[in-house]
Structure formats: C-alpha cells, structure tokens
Amino acid sequence: xxxxSDFSNVDRELDDTIxxxxxxxxxxxxxxxKDALRDIVENLDxxxxxxxxxxxxxxxxxxxxxKLERAxxxxxxxxxxxxxxxxxxxxxxxxxxxxxxxxxxxxxxxxIGQWDVGDGIDDDDDLPDGLRPATLRLSPVIYRxxxxxxxxxxxxxxxxxxxxxxxxxxxxxxxxxxxxxxxGDITKVEYAALSQLREAGKPMLLVFNKIDxxxxxxxxxIYHKIRDDRVRELLSPDEIVMAxxxxxxxxxxxxxxxxxxxxxxxxxxxxxxxxxxxxxxxxREGKSLVALNTMxxxxxxxxxxxxxxxxxxxxxxxxxxxxxxxTKAVAIxxxxxxxxxxxxxxxxxxxMILTLSKVYGIAMTEAGAVELLQKIAISMGGxxxxxxLANFGLSSLKGLLGLATPATGGLALGxxxxxxxxxxxxxxxxxxxxxxxxxxxxxxxxxxGDEGPKAVVSKILASLDEDSILNRIKDExxxxxNLGSVEKQQSH
Numbered sequence: 001x002x003x004x005s006d007f008s009n010v011d012r013e014l015d016d017t018i019x020x021x022x023x024x025x026x027x028x029x030x031x032x033x034k035d036a037l038r039d040i041v042e043n044l045d046x047x048x049x050x051x052x053x054x055x056x057x058x059x060x061x062x063x064x065x066x067k068l069e070r071a072x073x074x075x076x077x078x079x080x081x082x083x084x085x086x087x088x089x090x091x092x093x094x095x096x097x098x099x100x101x102x103x104x105x106x107x108x109x110x111x112i113g114q115w116d117v118g119d120g121i122d123d124d125d126d127l128p129d130g131l132r133p134a135t136l137r138l139s140p141v142i143y144r145x146x147x148x149x150x151x152x153x154x155x156x157x158x159x160x161x162x163x164x165x166x167x168x169x170x171x172x173x174x175x176x177x178x179x180x181x182x183x184g185d186i187t188k189v190e191y192a193a194l195s196q197l198r199e200a201g202k203p204m205l206l207v208f209n210k211i212d213x214x215x216x217x218x219x220x221x222i223y224h225k226i227r228d229d230r231v232r233e234l235l236s237p238d239e240i241v242m243a244x245x246x247x248x249x250x251x252x253x254x255x256x257x258x259x260x261x262x263x264x265x266x267x268x269x270x271x272x273x274x275x276x277x278x279x280x281x282x283x284r285e286g287k288s289l290v291a292l293n294t295m296x297x298x299x300x301x302x303x304x305x306x307x308x309x310x311x312x313x314x315x316x317x318x319x320x321x322x323x324x325x326x327t328k329a330v331a332i333x334x335x336x337x338x339x340x341x342x343x344x345x346x347x348x349x350x351x352m353i354l355t356l357s358k359v360y361g362i363a364m365t366e367a368g369a370v371e372l373l374q375k376i377a378i379s380m381g382g383x384x385x386x387x388x389l390a391n392f393g394l395s396s397l398k399g400l401l402g403l404a405t406p407a408t409g410g411l412a413l414g415x416x417x418x419x420x421x422x423x424x425x426x427x428x429x430x431x432x433x434x435x436x437x438x439x440x441x442x443x444x445x446x447x448x449g450d451e452g453p454k455a456v457v458s459k460i461l462a463s464l465d466e467d468s469i470l471n472r473i474k475d476e477x478x479x480x481x482n483l484g485s486v487e488k489q490q491s492h
Contacts, residue, residue, distance in 0.1 A: 026287035033291035034068045037298050041065055044305065045361055050312050057305050064174075064298040072147040073286055075278065076171045078197060079181035080190060081155035084209040087245035088181055089150045091269035092278075148282070151175065156193045172200045174297050176289040177281060179274075183210040185222055186230045198234050202293065203281060206231060206240045207274060212247035241277050244270040310443060316359050317442075321435030324352035325428045329477050333424035345427055349373050352431070353438050360442035376437050379457040380430075421474055428473040436460050 041061050051058065067074070079085045090096050153171055172178060180194055198204065208226060211219050219242070227237050249267040252260055281289075328348040335344060350369045357364035364372075437457050441448060448456050 026285070026291075029291040030068065030071060030287045033295045034065070036295065037061070037065050037068060040298065040302050046305075046309060047361075050309055054305060054308055057301050057308070060301045061298055061305070064294050064301070068290065068294050070147050071287060071290055072149055073176045073282060073290055074149045074151055074174060075177045075179060076151040076153060076175035077179040077181060078153055078156060078172070078193065080157045080187070083155075083181045083183040084245050085155070085181045086152050087269075088179065088207060088209055088243060088271065088274070089152055091243070091245040091271040092150060092275060157189055169196075172197050172202065173300065174293075175200075175202060176293045177278070178202050178204040179207050180204060181207045181209050182226070183208075183213075185225055191230065194231065194234060203289065204235065204239060205274070205277060206235055208240065208242045209245055210247075211242045212244040212249075212270070241274045243274045313359050313443070314439070317356055317435075317439045320352060320355050320359065321432060321439065324348055324355075324435055325431045325473060326476060328431045329424035329428040329473055332427045333421060333477060345431070346373070349431060349434055352435055356435070356438050356442055357446075360446075362442050362446045364446075372438065372441070373434065375453050376434050376457065379453045380433060380437070421477055424477055425473045428477075429469050432469055432473075433457075433460070 044058065044061075046054070046058075077085045077089055151171060178197055178200070180190075180197060182190055186194070194206070206226070208223060214222065223240070223242060227240055231240070247267050247270060248264045250262050251265050253263045255261050328345050331344045331348065350366065350373055353369040353372055354364060354366065357369070437453075437460050440456055440460060441453075
C-alpha cells in the first residue's frame with residue numbers, strides 16, 4: 001500500500017513539475033505579446049489628422065492590449081436562433097445574464113459576461129487526487145492564468161444578415177475559443193457558418209444542445225450522424241459535446257377536476273461535460289491562446305492602420321508633388337533668364353522634398369534634402385540631363401523671342417508662349433519624377449529598401465506615363481496663366 005502511495009506521489013510531483021514549466025512558458029508567451037503590442041500602440045506614428053476616422057482601429061488595438069494585461073480568455077458562442085446559445089452561456093455562468101427567447105431578434109448585439117470558472121463544478125473533496133479528474137485538480141491554475149469572458153452573438157439566421165455576418169466575423173476574429181451550438185442534425189445554413197468559422201483557425205467546440213428533448217436512441221443516432229458524417233472534415237470527435245442547457249422535465253400534476261396531467265418544468269442544466277472540456281482547454285493552453293489570438297487580431301488591425309495611414313499620406317504627398325510640379329512649371333514659364341530658371345527649379349525641388357519628409361514623419365534638413373535631390377538626379381540620368389539641355393536651349397530661345405516681341409509688334413509673342421509652355425512642361429515632368437521617387441524613398445522609412453536608388457528610380461520612371469503628364473502640365477499651365485486667350489489673339 002505504501003509503495004502505491006509513493007508512486008502516486010511521484011506521479012503527482014512529475015505532473016506538477018511539467019505544469020510549472022508549461023505555466024512559465026505560457027507566461028513568457030503572454031509577456032512577449034504584451035511587449036510587442038504595447039510597442040505598436042505607443043509608436044503608431046499618426047498625426048491628429050490621420051487619427052481622424054481611424055478611432056475604431058486604434059481603439060481595437062488598445063482593447064487587445066487591455067485583454068493581454070488582464071490575461072482574459074474570450075469564449076464566443078454562435079448558432080441559429082432557437083438553438084439555446086444564450087441558455088448555454090447562462091448555464092455556464094450559473095445565472096441568467098444573457099437574454100433568451102424563442103423568436104428572432106432576441107440577441108440584437110454581442111453581450112459579454114464574466115465567468116468564474118470554478119462555479120458549479122462538483123469537486124468532491126472525499127475523492128483521492130488520483131481518482132479526481134485532472135481538470136478539477138488543476139482548476140486553481142485558471143484563476144492565476146486568466147479571466148474568462150463569455151460572448152453571446154445574434155443568431156446566424158437573423159434578419160439583416162450582412163450586418164450579422166460582419167459582426168460574427170469580428171467576434172470570431174477576437175475570440176480565443178468558439179462554441180457552435182446546434183439542437184439536432186445540422187442544417188445547410190449551420191454547416192456553411194461552421195465552415196466559415198473554422199477558417200478563423202480558432203479552437204472550436206460543437207455543442208449538441210437540448211439533448212433532453214430526444215429519447216436516448218434518437219439522441220445517440222443524431223450524435224453519431226453529426227460526428228461521423230456532417231462535420232467529420234471540420235471537427236474531431238473530441239470537439240463535440242452534448243448538453244442540455246435548460247432541460248424540460250415532465251412532472252405529474254393533478255388538475256382541478258381531479259384528473260392527472262403532465263406539466264413541463266425547467267430542471268438543473270446538464271453542462272458538466274461542456275464545462276470540463278472548456279476547463280481542459282484553458283488549463284492546457286489558456287495563456288498561450290490569449291497571446292497568440294490577440295497578436296493575430298492585433299496584427300490584422302495594425303495592418304489596416306498602416307495601410308490607411310499610407311493611403312492618407314500618399315494622397316497628401318500626391319497633392320504636394322502636383323503643387324510642386326505646377327509651381328516649378330509656372331516659375332520657369334514666367335522667367336526668361338536661364339540661370340534663374342535652373343536655380344528656382346532646384347529650390348522648388350528641395351522645398352518639395354522637405355515638405356514630403358514632414359508628411360511621412362521623417363526628420364530632414366535642407367542639406368539632407370539637397371543630398372537626396374542629387375542622388376535622385378544622378379539616378380534619373382537622362383531625364384535630368386535632358387531637362388538641363390532643354391532649359392538651356394529653350395531659355396535662350398525664349399529670351400530671344402521675348403526681346404523680339406516689341407520689335408515685331410507682338411508677332412513673336414505666340415512662339416514665345418509656345419516655347420515657355422514646352423520648357424515648363426519638361427521641367428514639370430522632371431519635378432513629378434523627383435517627387436514620386438522621393439515619396440517611395442520616404443514611405444520606405446527613408447531608405448531604398450533591398451534595392452539601390454537606381455533600381456527604385458528605374459521602376460518608378462517606367463511606370464510614369466510621361467505623355468499624359470506632359471499634356472496635363474501644358475493644359476493646367478495654359479489655364480493658370482490664361483495663355484489660351486493670348487494664343488487666340490495671336491492667331492487673329
């Protein structure tokens with residue numbers, strides 16, 4: 001007898017050691033997740049303007065961080081109306097927190113309840129540890145590991161299905177464990193919803209509820225049909241649990257006339273198997289579940305934030321680039337002196353680069369902007385060289401035509417305008433290219449990425465429709481300078 005007792009003690013000590021190592025690893029996972037998410041939240045790098053409209057996403061990240069801080073496991077329940085979703089949760093809680101009812105639309109929004117996972121579990125102190133279920137022996141661990149929130153959702157067949165579907169997707173994304181409740185053989189709608197939720201990649205339990213409404217033979221037949229046929233490709237047998245969350249019991253009653261009748265009354269819930277299955281999952285991987293699922297969800301939200309942030313910044317950057325293009329084009333069109341053309345064009349390019357750096361939150365000095373402009377100009381090669389030659393040649397011609405205009409009685413004004421617009425358009429195309437390359441450089445965190453500046457420039461320039469840009473610059477320049485009326489007068 002002593003030998004058996006010694007072996008039991010050794011087994012128990014070994015179990016405790018394994019559990020302590022698992023608990024330490026789970027705690028490390030949770031702490032890593034907290035640090036990573038806290039870093040994301042504290043370094044969002046969003047301006048006040050960029051935060052506008054992104055409040056739900058930012059709030060989502062903060063909610064995820066709070067969930068990690070509390071080590072909170074979230075269990076969400078799904079199912080069709082009338083399957084007893086809310087009753088299952090009330091039975092787990094041991095109190096009526098979730099609204100129940102037989103008609104559509106009872107659960108209109110998600111509802112959250114706190115579950116004290118030790119409540120309602122019969123832990124017989126008279127049983128020796130070796131005969132007590134492992135989940136019950138370990139239940140104190142759960143208090144250390146996490147809080148548990150139960151989340152009720154609207155029925156998957158509710159009205160306004162698109163909204164419900166979006167809601168279900170969001171809840172399923174955030175949940176750490178999913179309960180899918182059925183009350184008999186699975187319908188096509190239920191199977192489709194179950195398949196969709198399975199794609200979320202979360203632990204899932206299929207709860208066959210209302211088993212009290214079936215004779216034993218029918219109940220087992222339905223269970224085997226579900227297990228071996230309906231969901232064989234989606235769930236393992238261990239992930240299917242039977243329950244009676246709000247069972248009805250027939251009770252004999254005497255009617256006023258003295259005859260006997262039957263009255264259906266509610267009896268105690270039969271959800272012990274479901275509780276134990278949930279506790280088993282939480283004991284085994286509660287913290288790791290929270291860490292993994294929270295980081296997956298936060299990663300998705302952060303990706304949306306970054307994408308939205310870059311879209312907003314790109315829109316602002318494109319406006320700055322086009323303003324720079326038109327400013328440079330107008331300055332060059334109106335200026336007849338070659339040297340001033342070149343200097344003013346370079347100044348406008350530098351100012352554009354500095355303005356773009358502010359949009360992307362990159363600190364840059366004037367010297368840094370000039371250096372970046374030089375790198376881009378060298379990488380752009382033929383385009384910047386062509387701009388210089390065109391500016392020299394066209395500026396000289398424009399100067400001669402300007403001087404000749406009074407002597408020719410204004411006849412040289414038309415050619416002067418044409419040369420000025422062409423010169424300005426060429427400069428504008430160059431400015432546009434410089435702006436696009438700068439934008440790509442800054443959006444990449446002020447680096448060229450895995451490729452050198454020439455490779456980045458080549459890709460961007462190859463994507464530019466220069467003819468379209470050239471025509472757009474000419475059209476907007478004529479409109480801005482009211483050159484159309486001048487050319488019209490010259491034609492007469």
